[in-house]
Amino acid sequence: MKYRFSATAALLSLALATSAPVFAQDMTSSTVVANVNGTEITLGHIIAARQALPPQYQSLPDAQLFEGIVNQIVQQELLKQAAGDVSEGLKLQLENEERVLIAGSQLESIAANAVTDETLQAAYDAKYAEFEPGREFHAAHILVETEEEVMELVKALDEGADFAELAREKSTGPSGPNGGDLGWFGLGMMVAPFEEAVVGMEEDSVSQPVQTQFGWHVIKLMETRLASVPPLEEVQDELAADIEQAAITEALEALQSDGNVELVEGIDPAALRMDDLLQD
Numbered sequence: 001m002k003y004r005f006s007a008t009a010a011l012l013s014l015a016l017a018t019s020a021p022v023f024a025q026d027m028t029s030s031t032v033v034a035n036v037n038g039t040e041i042t043l044g045h046i047i048a049a050r051q052a053l054p055p056q057y058q059s060l061p062d063a064q065l066f067e068g069i070v071n072q073i074v075q076q077e078l079l080k081q082a083a084g085d086v087s088e089g090l091k092l093q094l095e096n097e098e099r100v101l102i103a104g105s106q107l108e109s110i111a112a113n114a115v116t117d118e119t120l121q122a123a124y125d126a127k128y129a130e131f132e133p134g135r136e137f138h139a140a141h142i143l144v145e146t147e148e149e150v151m152e153l154v155k156a157l158d159e160g161a162d163f164a165e166l167a168r169e170k171s172t173g174p175s176g177p178n179g180g181d182l183g184w185f186g187l188g189m190m191v192a193p194f195e196e197a198v199v200g201m202e203e204d205s206v207s208q209p210v211q212t213q214f215g216w217h218v219i220k221l222m223e224t225r226l227a228s229v230p231p232l233e234e235v236q237d238e239l240a241a242d243i244e245q246a247a248i249t250e251a252l253e254a255l256q257s258d259g260n261v262e263l264v265e266g267i268d269p270a271a272l273r274m275d276d277l278l279q280d
Contacts, residue, residue, distance in 0.1 A: 027043055029044030033045075041074065050069060087278070089278035114243050120240065121232070123239045123242065123243055124239055134186055134227050135224055137186075138223045139198055140175070142218045147211075163180065202221070203221055204221070
């Protein structure tokens with residue numbers, strides 16, 4: 001069994017005995033919060049550990065969080081000192097962990113620096129510069145498996161049955177409990193036979209049976225509208241993600257182009273299973 005001393009494991013542990021309090025205005029990242037056999041644990045260590053915690057632990061009371069993190073790091077330090085010299089495998093894992101952390105921090109920095117009000121506005125303007133409003137449709141449907149079932153629906157609707165109630169009662173689609181309401185959708189969002197039927201309908205009308213790979217549909221078109229350009233606030237998260245990804249891709253390509261990377265050919269991929277190479 002492999003053990004990993006997690007940041008969450010010690011959060012409910014008992015508090016350490018502490019010395020006289022240090023007031024906030026006197027604190028720095030080098031302020032010592034514990035001493036373990038001569039090794040100092042600083043406030044900086046505590047803050048960095050807190051930053052790495054999952055969101056659900058960030059909301060714990062400061063006193064509980066502080067005590068838990070201090071105890072965790074103290075216990076880790078005791079175990080580290082007891083371990084003595086580390087194995088070759090552990091040294092390599094530490095190098096990998098350092099690489100992951102530093103690379104991750106650099107990616108976050110690249111992404112954060114790429115997203116500004118100016119780049120968001122530019123991306124927004126570029127995306128919607130040639131926007132041509134298309135028609136959108138607000139429709140509902142009732143989905144059943146067989147042609148016999150759909151013809152029974154048509155008959156019921158012709159006799160005055162309420163479409164939404166019939167959808168809640170009969171439809172096998174996920175929109176059934178909502179009266180069959182599919183909300184607003186544009187061209188290309190529905191399968192071809194369904195879309196073709198909707199495009200040919202008038203508002204507040206009900207279609208003849210339509211067959212798709214999902215089964216048989218009866219469609220009600222409630223209303224249509226012309227699509228409008230969404231406000232920047234509505235799409236800024238999507239635009240920011242695109243900007244970040246583009247910046248990261250550009251940075252990695254530049255680093256690889258400017259760097260001197262040589263991949264050694266001929267290494268047998270099965271070598272990654274040779275765990276005995278890391279045995280002392």
